[in-house]
Amino acid sequence: MITVLTLLPLIGAIIVAYVRRERAARALGLTVSLVVLAIALSMLARFNAGSPQLQFVERHVWAPSIGAEYFVGLDGLSLLLVILTCLVIPFAMLAAWKFERPSNAYVALMLGLESGLIGTFTALNFVHWFLFWELSLVPAYFLIKLWGGPARSQAANQFFIYTLVGSVTLLLSFLVLYWVTRTFDLIQLADLGRSGELVARLRPQPWWPTLPAETLAALVFAGALFGFAVKVPLFPFHTWLPATYSEAPSAVSMVLTGVLSKMGVYGFLRILMPIFPEQMRAALTPLLWLSVATIVFSAFAAFAQRDLKRMLGYSSINHLGYCMLGIFAAAKYTGTDPSWTLQKAAALNGVLLQVFNHGITASALFCFVGVLEHRSAGLKYIDSFGGLRQAAPVFCGLMGIATFASLGLPGLNGFVGEFLIFKGAFPLAPWAAALALLGLFATAVFLISMMQRVFHGPVTERWAAFPDLRRSEWMIVAPAIGLMFALGIWPNLLLRLTNTTVANFAAQLAN
Amino acid sequence: MLDWTIYISFAGMLLMVFIPKRNLSVVRGLALLITLAGLAIALNAFLHFDPAAGVVPIRKVAWIPTLGANFFIAVDGISITLVLLTGIAAVAGVLFSWNIEHRAKEYFAFYLALIGGVYGVFLSFDVFLLFVFYELPIIPQYFLIAIWGSTRKEYGAMKLAIYSFVGSAMVLIGLIAAYVIAGGKTFDLFQLAQFPFSERFQYWAFPLVFVGFGILAGLWPFHTWAPTGHVAAPTAASMLLAGVVMKLGAYGALRVAMTLFPLGLQAWRHEIAVLATIGVVYGGLVALVQRDFKFVIGYSSVSHMGFVLLGLMTLTTIGLSGAVLQMFSHGVLAGLLFGVVGRMVYDRTHTRDLSQLEAMNLGQALPFAALIFVLAGLASMGMPGFSGFVAEFQVLIGAWRMYPTLAVICGAGIIIAVAYTLRAIHRSFFSNEPPAANVHALPPITIPERVGSIMLIACSLIVGLYPRLLLDIINPSWDSTLMSRLLIR
């Protein structure tokens, strides 16, 4: 089932690449992505949320001499991200159709990207996972490079190389692990990590007499950490993001912010935390500092931006920083006391919710910015606009909803995730959570000021004739807006999915 | 049956002489037929090869009894992988040379002689025979480059010939010494491998023979012939040169130097591993600043061969298999890259200067070439899903045990590879300039080019996605009595 889900977009991509007529290509691409969404939803329906076991598992022998196995499976975390992917991609494709006139290559690359993402989120063998991790970079690179803004080549190169450097260190770290454990199975590695066996196996071998096991483990951890930290991104490795989000075409940015950024968080949850719990605990304080820095710094930086897309980029970094805060707080060592476990579960639930919600919200915001760009023939500066509320009330209304959701207004989806994260983080890491509040404050400031600049204020000549969203256009964002409300009012929709997995995680962390 | 690949190549060369010069299609057809036949034989043998059988003798005929040299053809997992590579590269080369009209007959005659020699090296298990086949390709190669090449062709051809010959001379000295010390009775690889050469002897014989082969394999710092030679050579010759001939050196180093002189190997492996790593990084860094497209690919070949040599020095099954896999992978990819650069781009635009290409924005005019180059570039930089990833991955795992620092440095080398590949892709096909006016007048990509490139990229993809195809054949070869002496447990 998962194989079908992963390969269908890829096959679609290859077929679309040969369709010459643009409308047909776009229609085909959209159809494929909707079919994929349907399959994902059917899997959701059949998913047994109460069971902590992996479901839809497929295991095949692939290349045993290098430890590679075709091993895929879904648990709550993976399923959540797969659903997110399957939602965001059609959303982005529709947005692109309306506002960007994509060619068949564009659509094909989008579909390829979807395939890579689904593959990343379902793989449970490192080699398999790494294959998709790397592969998802390629369509993204080309999407940015070929259809992006004026500085697109530089942005694309920066994106690719930065991420790749992280991948290489990740790879090297895992090579070391493979050498001592002879396995790339993530589940097995997690077991080894938890029981402390991993560090034991890293003991000095006759050919490495100089390095004690702890140091080597720390180095390996650092390598893997770097790989994911670049992807999230975590301060100070975030410098590639604003330029990339700004230069990419809006629909691509939707996917970048909606899903690609979650790859890093997923990596932390699936790979780093289970395999290196000790090392994470040991490095907890600096990591907490970094997450706080991410939250606060990016929020203030967003405030200083004039370019809307860059602002949203920094806002993404900010929101993901909350996820990191939640994760690091949950990693803290607290013994087997069940009340702590509850806090950790809360934090982790918050992280997962935030991941999903931010995906929806941020992609919606980029969609709106895309509308602005399209209608204004390429303008994206906050100062360029003003008083749009009068000219396009529907547009402003919907964008306002998305902005407030991003801000974390109770009743909309953004609130629940952030709330849970703070709820869990405060007891576990009080000072970090306190400092992070600054970020919340700054976020509120910049988002509201953005709204004020763009929507309110006197109507300029220029924008008096700004066309409002037509029916076909606001139909595109309607599902997203709907979800924002639904998940805000009834978060249990997601929570029931994630709870078991999170409880499992938290229990494992408790050892 | 496999030795027929050698015979038909040389027979083809002779037949070529009798075809009238006017009849281009017959010439091309014959060349394609012979290379396809070779590939078919190789493929057939590959599919029927039983990996557990170790080294399978095919033919042993007494040749020069006074010396003890026999015409001894045999095959094991390593050989058959490389024979398969030769078959694939040979066919691709003919396809990419389809447009040669000037003295086409002689071109394909030299081409087939070259291929015959290469097949011979991979199939010989008698050291004298191996050496004869090893020296043979030097002359056809010289002519291929000197007559049909481009930039500084005569200089490049001569440089390559002399370097190769010097390398073979070094090997010859070591070989004669080994032969004489072992009693001067036999050249049989198995028997020579059993002979207990003294440690002192191995201490100087090993580096001599290894470096002799290493010159052709692009061992740093003896690699300087490679960029000049590649740039000077016509497309198919550079495809073969980078794709197959460089592997002759690596194979010789493995099969002869490392097998005959294991004690010498132990003594020198660290130094060679360091040189290999330097080659990886140096090749990448120099490729990063080149202006000539072909130079980029040429230096990237040096970099990739560095991985092969490092893999050989790891002396673990996984590293050694990685080295052989990298030989296959790079053979296919280098052929593809040179095919794109030489045939698709240079033959049409008559320039390889990246700044000039940047102004042309070829991505619009030659979309197929752009796609193939992107795929080949991704494969070459070690993107998972292609053969290069699996190979480099295995080499790094193997290297980690003995040389962790070097493994990390090679990891950095991968990043450099990404950088220069991206640079090349950007400047050659996807620059931001508006396309030049004359660009749409470029002739379209012909069918032979398409077939050739698809064949090569498909090989890389198949092996990348399902490496067991080759690994299941290569891995058991290290268990044979001949090769197991190499491994460090």
Next chain:
Amino acid sequence: MNYRDLFILTVPEVILTAGALIILALDLSLRRTRTNRGRMMTGAILTTLTCLAAGLWIIGANVSGSFYDGMLVLNSLTTLVKPMLLLMTIFTALISVDTHFTDHVGEFFALLLLGTIGMLLLVSTENVLMIFISLELLSLSLYILTAFNKQNFQSAEGALKYFLIGGMSAAFMLFGLSLLYGLTGEIELRKIAAKITYDPLLLVALIMVLAGFGFKVAAVPFHLWAPDTYQGAPVASAAFIASGSKLASFFILAKVMMLGFKGSGWLPAVAILAALSILVGNVAAIAQSSVRRLLAYSAVAQAGYMLTGLIAGNQQGFGSLIYYAATYALTALGAFAVVAIVQERAGGERFSAFAGLSKRAPGLSFCMLIFLLSLAGIPPLAGFFGKFYLFSAAMGAGVLWLVIFAIAMSAVSLYYYLQVLKQIYVVETEGARLTACGLGCSIAGVLAVLVIVLGCAPDLLVKPLLRAIQTAGI
């Protein structure tokens, strides 16, 4: 021993003498009536027949034994080598047919045959007196053969140099040989070896004798005649000097060293000679722009390689030396055959005359390719195998440094051979096809085939050689 027995033993030489006289006489009568080419053809045919007859007798009679104090030593080795020498003469004669360089046709072939007699006697003796006499017979014939082209001053210059240096080295040789006699009181090689004791004069004798032989084989520093002679002499004469005389001289040099100076430390001297020859020959050849001069310097270098094989001092070494000398002689003959045709029809033997030859005469170019690659030592040609064999033998004797040097220098040699091949194959010209060259081309073709066959299946020659050497007791 009576004259009848002597006659029977020397029938081959007698046949050759008769042949020489007949040719002289016949040519005198044909002088007016035939064209130059017709006379050359007649002479060549007669030479061929004579040599064939002599050769057949040698193989058929298969006499064995040592006569007259080692003045005439016939055994299976001479039965093998003498027909080879006769074959070389046949080829030389056939090569000369298409060249036009003299009016004295009869004299030419007669001298050719007389020189051949000198060679035959040279290889069938182990007596120092006889060695000297046959060497002189050969040399004198060669001096005159070199000077044959009266139109070309280079021919005279070469001959004069050859003669002067030759005369001087003959004197050296004689002096050395007489020293040997003085030291030991014997003139037969094996008996000399038995009686030799260490004496400073022995070293002097060795040097002197080596000087004499070194001149003959064009080893450094006695090679100064070679470039001018190879370039100036008529092509056929140069071919003869490069082939048969080399083979015979090496044969006797080896015998003298191995039998006469046995165990007297001749090794270092020969090693130095070899090293110098390899060095000077290869380095000087790089700068040449005349193919014949290039072949001359290449001959010097090849002499060096052959001396390397000699150093082994055992049967392997001797066998490898004779194999290499024989195949080298064939290769040189072939190369000169090609040069002859190019010189006659393409106006000269500078590199420029060879430009684009592959288009103008593809078969001939291919033969030249074979010859030059064989000289360079590319497998699977005879030159490669010969070098391999020489170097293995030498390595067995422990002169590692010399072998390394020789192999390294042969890499250098590839460079200048490729330069010629580059002219032939790579350079493009608009020249017309060379007119049919019948005999010359066929000879080149036959020689090319021989070189390839002897390279791919060297045991054809090596096995009989080794066996013959064994029975000859060397």
